[in-house]
Amino acid sequence: MKKKLFEFKTRTIVATGLGAALFTLLFMYVKIPTGIPETQIQTAYGVGAFFAAMFGPICGGLIAFIGHFLSDSVQYGSA
Numbered sequence: 001m002k003k004k005l006f007e008f009k010t011r012t013i014v015a016t017g018l019g020a021a022l023f024t025l026l027f028m029y030v031k032i033p034t035g036i037p038e039t040q041i042q043t044a045y046g047v048g049a050f051f052a053a054m055f056g057p058i059c060g061g062l063i064a065f066i067g068h069f070l071s072d073s074v075q076y077g078s079a
Contacts, residue, residue, distance in 0.1 A: 011055075012055055012056070012059050015051060015054070015055045015059055016055075016059050016062050016063055016066070019047070019048065019051040019055075019059070019060075019063035019067070020062070020063050020066035020067045020070065021067075022044075022047055022067075023044045023047055023048050023063055023064065023066075023067030023068075023071075024044075024066075024067045024070040024071045024074070026042075026043050026044035026047055027042060027044035027067060027068070027071045028071050028074065028075060030043045030044070031043070044067065048060055048063050048064050048067065051063050
């Protein structure tokens with residue numbers, strides 16, 4: 001029997017939803033200011049990388065895509 005390249009398990013789907021929600025909130029509200037004007041460090045990228053390391057690159061890509069889509073939709077009115 002042929003083995004699938006990637007399987008969507010319940011754990012992966014839940015991690016994607018949780019990671020996207022966390023990514024959205026961190027992307028909108030948690031920023032570390034630097035001494036350079038108009039420059040901030042985004043903490044959401046670290047969380048996205050952590051979830052990608054734990055659950056795989058497809059889950060990490062979906063987290064980043066959904067998180068960016070939701071934060072852009074809420075902040076600017078459209079993606």
